[in-house]
Amino acid sequence: xxxxxxxxxxxxxxxxxxxxxxxxxxxxxxxxxxxxxxxxxxxxxxxxxxxxxxxxxxxxxxxxxxxxxxxxxxxxxxxx
Numbered sequence: 001x002x003x004x005x006x007x008x009x010x011x012x013x014x015x016x017x018x019x020x021x022x023x024x025x026x027x028x029x030x031x032x033x034x035x036x037x038x039x040x041x042x043x044x045x046x047x048x049x050x051x052x053x054x055x056x057x058x059x060x061x062x063x064x065x066x067x068x069x070x071x072x073x074x075x076x077x078x079x080x
């Protein structure tokens with residue numbers, strides 16, 4: 001599973017580098033970098049919540065995970 005995360009991280013870094021290179025800035029905007037880091041963290045959290053939700057059996061635990069998933073998806077939508 002760690003290998004999958006690495007692949008996504010590398011792909012994200014390549015995409016960011018290509019975007020910076022095509023814009024000719026050489027240095028990405030710190031605000032853009034911070035937003036991208038926050039979005040990446042939220043997407044990782046969402047993935048973990050989905051994985052936990054898939055194996056959760058207790059109804060209350062499932063409710064908490066579903067609420068967390070809804071909150072994460074709202075924050076992700078707000079950043080995109």
